[in-house]
Amino acid sequence: NAGVTQTPKFRILKIGQSMTLQCAQDMNHNYMYWYRQDPGMGLKLIYYSVGAGITDKGEVPNGYNVSRSTTEDFPLRLELAAPSQTSVYFCASSTDSYGYTFGSGTRLTVV
């Protein structure tokens, strides 16, 4: 039972490059979320989805895009990487409760 799987675990990007952070869950959860955590700050919601085909912006969506074509997958796309996007990114999923299951995170550095 894998839970929430995030890949890659680490990545270094150059300014202006693009990449996709992958997130997959095998618990048949409807709700999925992307958060970022900056040093000394709480987790900030980037995007979320309440089901396949439905996504919406969170608190800090600028510079990111998402899609939800299946219940299992919720990839996060960075189109033009900027140093301000250096962070640790967490994907999470939940049923209709508040107990999120988080992935182990992707540490992204933009140089």
Place this chain on the structure above:
Amino acid sequence: DQQVKQNSPSLSVQEGRISILNCDYTNSMFDYFLWYKKYPAEGPTFLISISSIKDKNEDGRFTVFLNKSAKHLSLHIVPSQPGDSAVYFCAASSADYKLSFGAGTTVTVRA
């Protein structure tokens, strides 16, 4: 604007003693509160929660107290154990399953 605040970035406690973590919130629409625990290089894991209709919830060594009039909640860990050394995040929601997180408190349990 930070709607959930954890004003103590760190807490050091002796093994066997009580750990008390505090959290304040500003949004009066929040009606569900959670605590998450995070070890290094892992995602946060759900610890305990409380609904706004209650003022206390207990689960083993962990108890969460809610004071709605003061917009304050606290997490008590009794007795503290070395495995409790981690970062603890307070989180809150207003019935839409999106969580707002505090910045976290790092707990160190000394032998």
